[in-house]
Amino acid sequence: MTTTIHLRNQRGDQRGDQRGRFSLGAIGDRPPASNPHLRRRLGRAFGYLGLTVVALIPLFPLYWLTISALKTPGEFSKIPPTWFPDTPTLGPLQTALHDVPFGRSLLNSLIISGGCTIAVIITSVLAGYVFSKHHFRGRDLLFWLIVLTMFLPPIVTLVPLFTLVKTMGLDDSYLGVMLPWFANAFGIFLMRQFIADVPDELIDAARMDGASEWRIVWRFVFPLLRPAVVTLGVFMFVYTWNNFLWPLSILRSDALYPVVLTLNRLMSYTMSFSYQNVVLAGALVASLPTLIIFFIAQRAFVEGIANTGIKG
């Protein structure tokens, strides 16, 4: 009796041939080998059942967020709750946009996240290039010391960081929110890994042609780093967009509030249950930009994130 089951290859799956042999079809009591068809079908059915359950994990709360934001206050406070809005309405969304300046906050978030993202890409590519392609004494020690900071929970340094930025006179300013995130170990680590794969011959050839190091980095190396740059860019954009603790600590003016702080304001207006659908509509507004960016860049992003785990 063999437990090996060969399933049909899927389109575009080059390793399918090897992988099919360890399949879910083999899970559970082993039916007689004389009936491999039934077993394959059963395994497949269980597989899809599992996938459906797994898909519900992210989908259900997102579904609930969306339909709740579309309910009228009357329907929203029904017990038990309705599973689909009877009369979907954009009313809560309009109220949310009217009650707090979401437009301004979206712009603020865009400035803050965009600025940090561009800065991190620049600092990480430059540092990653040196750590990968230049040689000097203590290079690797310095690199691993930097990598250690990747594991530092930001709350540990919140008090002195706040004090420093305030002493610099940067509290309650765009620059104060952004500057501490202009470089980080994750970006340098990611870029070093990817730049290591750039052939040395390419760089030497460029050097022999008299290209400056600056030109080599941006004209020859950078174009080869697209997946890494997308990964780092999306990661940083999402991180700074969602960062709550730091802007909460350093900003006082509503005019500078990023989306998360404005949403916090909307949330703390009232605990009244009939207003909760407005708050949910606000949550939807705050989530859409990062979700859209993620879904546009998802392929490269997921690959890049996966690589950091393997190579790390």
Place this chain on the structure above:
Amino acid sequence: MVPKTARPTAGANPSGQLVSPGTVHEAERGTTGRADSGKFRQYRRLTSGAFLSPALVIIGIFTVIPIIMTFIISLHRWSMFTPITRMTYVGFANYARVLSDPNRLNAGANTLVYVGLSLLITLPLAVAIAMLLYFPQLRGKSLIRTLLFATYVIPTIAIVITFGNIYAPKYGPLSTIITGLGLPSPGFLSDPRQALVSLVIFNVWQMLGYYVILLVAGLTQIPSDLFEAASLDGAGPLRRTIHIVLPLLRRPLAFVALMTVINSIQVFDPIYLMTMGGPAGSTVTLSYEIQRQAFQYGLAGDASALAVLMLGLVVFIGGLLAIFMRRRAS
């Protein structure tokens, strides 16, 4: 170290010029191992410094200096509402006070429970989902992987608002389902015994996709003939998982465990936004306590002592995981 000779690749070096062996004289080398002339060496050194400095300056000022300052402040009494020059040295008094204060110990205990529960739920769930998304040949796997990760990019506050509604007693869908099954309606966040677990589930929901992606990537690194050999040996799926998949996933698993610890030990947003540490102090965590001590009461010394203790905890757990990885690898 033998310097390699320069090998001009086709088209890369139109002049076909080779660097004369006479210039190869010492350890200072270019990327291919060819020696540089002094001028180039100096130029390369200059650019090394120039290219590293933006990152080093930012990380130095905003990460390294604050770490050192956290240690220093933790040895002082200082109200954050006064200038930092007004702080007074008190030795380890802050640590002694923090470690004997039942409220702070409660925060530490809650944090450890939170981290432990996060690990306990995250690791088996992430491994099971990663195996489901890797082994069987099913359509739509990559779509589901992407969907799982989507929760990671949503702002925590938006998730807090959503889960606040999902957890709502009576009004919420979860409560409806559970009472529909004839069970008593859970209090979730309003019940001191359930609040912390509810927050853990919330955190697992948000982070799961990230860990699944790391583990799927780990699975792709395992040579498939190992699975085949085990299959031919007649090992069942459970035994194959325990004896083959898990040991080979050791590195990614340790990495995921480390990320789970670091991520969950600093939990702040959902507590600040959802429970304010309540009910009855059941969800006060170290991060929440650090922020509250510092920014509400100005007690920077206490907050920093707690921060150092948290850092110690991270280093300790990180060290344990590193040892675990080493030992099992050899």
